[in-house]
Amino acid sequence: MNPQVERAFVRMADVGHRYDPSPDAPMAVQDINLEIHRHEFVAVVGPSGCGKSTLLRMVSGLLVPSHGEVSVFGKPVDGPRDDVGIVFQKPTLLPWLNVRKNILFPLKHKYGRYSRADEKRAEELLAIADLEAFGDKMPDELSGGMQQRVGIVRALLLNPDILLMDEPFSALDAMTREQIGFDLLKIWDEQPKTVLFITHSISEAVLLADRVLVMSKRPGTVLDLIDVDLERPRTAETINHPRFGQLADRIRKHIYEPEAVV
Numbered sequence: 001m002n003p004q005v006e007r008a009f010v011r012m013a014d015v016g017h018r019y020d021p022s023p024d025a026p027m028a029v030q031d032i033n034l035e036i037h038r039h040e041f042v043a044v045v046g047p048s049g050c051g052k053s054t055l056l057r058m059v060s061g062l063l064v065p066s067h068g069e070v071s072v073f074g075k076p077v078d079g080p081r082d083d084v085g086i087v088f089q090k091p092t093l094l095p096w097l098n099v100r101k102n103i104l105f106p107l108k109h110k111y112g113r114y115s116r117a118d119e120k121r122a123e124e125l126l127a128i129a130d131l132e133a134f135g136d137k138m139p140d141e142l143s144g145g146m147q148q149r150v151g152i153v154r155a156l157l158l159n160p161d162i163l164l165m166d167e168p169f170s171a172l173d174a175m176t177r178e179q180i181g182f183d184l185l186k187i188w189d190e191q192p193k194t195v196l197f198i199t200h201s202i203s204e205a206v207l208l209a210d211r212v213l214v215m216s217k218r219p220g221t222v223l224d225l226i227d228v229d230l231e232r233p234r235t236a237e238t239i240n241h242p243r244f245g246q247l248a249d250r251i252r253k254h255i256y257e258p259e260a261v262v
Ligand SMILES: Nc1ncnc2c1ncn2[C@@H]1O[C@H](COP(=O)(O)OP(=O)(O)OP(=O)(O)O)[C@@H](O)[C@H]1O
Pocket: 019, 020, 028, 046, 047, 048, 049, 050, 051, 052, 053, 054, 055, 218
């Protein structure tokens, strides 16, 4: 496990949720018991509709589960949290603001202003994301991958303890996607966060995460929580490691031939 991982941070105890409150309506997720450590990188994979986004929304506090409890550092999550950054599939940058103003926008929106220190940190984060030369550019002057990196920097500028990422790279081509994965690991290494990362890509999950949470089809439950015992830093070479293939196979079996997994 990553040495930066400290201790249990996010806890889900017997968590379940049904969107339709009538008692015979189907559950979206059920019987979720999970502990995520501080600064751990957990990837979530599972079939479409199994409740991955539901899980993320419950950690963010945007959704209160109908059963069980989600807590962060021992305190129940009962409403939207301040210490959470969210990155979605599309970065949704404001087209009329340059990159620098886009990443500072949430601070301005939240506090009405931002300080010189915030501006300095914005420049530092842009540099970590290899975007230091693009602060003055408008979003439509950037590639899709660069826009997505701006979205990640924007989420990090609020210095959240928890970074929730919902299929953040799925709109990108394969090469950009792999590169931005390594960029994310570099940012995470320099600015450790507890990351919950949803993906449909098994190899992306294994390449990035400390652990991979595999969910069953609806109602989503935890099928497996797999330790990714591959060395860091992860590189393009990691993919050629025999252990990488074994881990990816194990996840693939859960998803495509669950009866074959003992
Ligand atoms: N707001 C909602 N109201 C009612 N049902 C919902 C709502 N949001 C999600 N659901 C249902 O809950 C289940 C889980 O949805 P969720 O979006 O969490 O799955 P997912 O694993 O993230 O899916 P995908 O991989 O396709 O994005 C689905 O059956 C979905 O139809």
